[in-house]
Amino acid sequence: MCGIIGIVGSSPVSSRLVDSLRRLEYRGYDSAGVAVAANGRLERRRAEGKLRNLEALLVEQPLPGTTGIGHTRWATHGAPSVRNAHPQMAGRVAVVHNGIIENFAPLKAELIAEGRRFESDTDTEVIAHLIDRELSGDVDPLTAFQAALGRVTGAYAVAVLIQGEETLVLGARRGSPLVVGEGQGEMFIGSDALALGPFTNRIVYLEEGDSVAIDHRGARIFDRDNVAASRPVRVVSAASALVEKGNYRHFMEKEIHDQPDACQHTLSAYIDPITATVSSPGMDFATVDRLMIVACGTASYAGMIGRYLFESLAGLPTEVEIASEFRYRDPALYPGALCLAISQSGETADTLAALRWCKARGITTAALVNSHESTMAREVDVMFPTHAGPEIGVASTKAFTSQVAALTALAIAAARQRGRIDAAEEARLAALLLEAPRLIADAILDDGWILPVAQEIAKARDVLYLGRGAMFPLALEGALKLKEISYIHAEGYAAGELKHGPIALVDEATPIIVIAPSDALYDKTSSNMSEVIARGGRVVLITDAKGASHAPDGATVVIAPACDPLIAPLVFAVPIQVIAYQVAVLKGADVDQPRNLAKSVTVE
Ligand code: M6R
16 A cells, blocks of 8 residues: 655645655555656656655755645565656656556566666556557647557556646556545545645545546546546544545444545555565465354454465464454364464454463464554464554454455465475466455445445345355355344355255344355355245345356346355455445444444443
């Protein structure tokens, strides 16, 4: 995750770019840079390390100009260094970028074949070249920018400066956040409202797929089809800018939309997209004989998905236990075991107690946590981070998908370390995993189905969720989400268990939500659906387009993006979150602070 800023100002801009980057340093601080358009030229300054290095450089080598862009970097493609720092430039174009360009390798090869020379290892430089190539076709900057983005796949946000255009900054968001700020005769774009805090509190939250051109006259915004669009201006107070809801009604809704960014930032801690290698910093899974995952609630369901991955990919025996039960059965411990706690807060009392119990018995401990300064993070031997950012809604969404993303990466790393896969397979799996942020963004966008489905679920007293394989934990998670925020009774079952009891509950008043991508298990789950429909049950099938074409008659079908089974738990998490959210909204429930719950449960 990186921070980006762009200013079309009426006074010198470089120190203001730095002010803003200071507020964005939480998003990354491997390097920082700024570029300005002045005197018919583009000029930039970049420095490795913390922002203060860039500040010192700007004292020695000041920049003129009233229009500029800036960046603080969290390295993904290419080591932290000056040459990989942003802005990246090509010809007439300078770009700052947050996110990952998935198809950068073929695009780079295409551009090199045309004689273009690359100076960095970044995927960002490809964007600069693409825009510069379009500009040589004698089109206006905005058209060139939009055409270039049409070639790019991935989840990202960008800000762009064009040589000779000294009162123009272009921006776009696809899966990563970007806001516009309206000042007095000045305009701004940035990763969040906080970044624009020193300049304006009048904020426009761009929607998914939007692009924007800012100049002294204001902002021209275009939707994902490049059609002119209008977005409301909101006045954001300084205090709320830190954790703001933006255009969203609830934090949970915002956090669902944060997921492409959160997932991407988390993956960058484990995957090097250039070498296509996956690491598990601080841990060699070849030394681990058994994995014991302890967690509560949603985090335990992430752990269950992790178990499928660690066992199938890495051949590592893995058990998952609800932390509140773990100690009380006096578990048999293996000397070569690793106890892995999973927790958003890093403070959950039950999980912490299980971790300490293992530690006291000489077991190596690790924690996958979102709060990196938490008690768990401090007490374990190895801390694996998720980078979901602050999660405010009590119902966990982006923390969950970030946990699943990190566990998937760790399982790939473990598979390689344990000799189960070779480098080519590691690279293939890494590339698949890096598609997840874009596909999560697609799943969030494709929500035209939600209202009738939510209206039907909202009427129910009981709801069943079914899934097979890694979709079974997702069924549990779907049921938990619905219960906690809409107060509708819901249960998740393994699809094959239905006939062993729960099928007695099936009647026309009990919707059954079946999560079944078109994978090797689809046909079996389809038989379970038919059993339900034959008994008068109402099935809502969440599947992909191929699965939809084989859906049993009578099922209501929700289509999610097609994806590899490796990342299906990440992509299919979105519809189940959206269902729970919309049902709770329809029922008028307190979505972000449901009754009787707390975000962090620090009592046993
Ligand atoms: O902070 P933690 O991840 O340790 O929290 C664990 C559970 O309390 C948490 O996941 C809870 O189940 C959520 N409210 C679910 O949405």
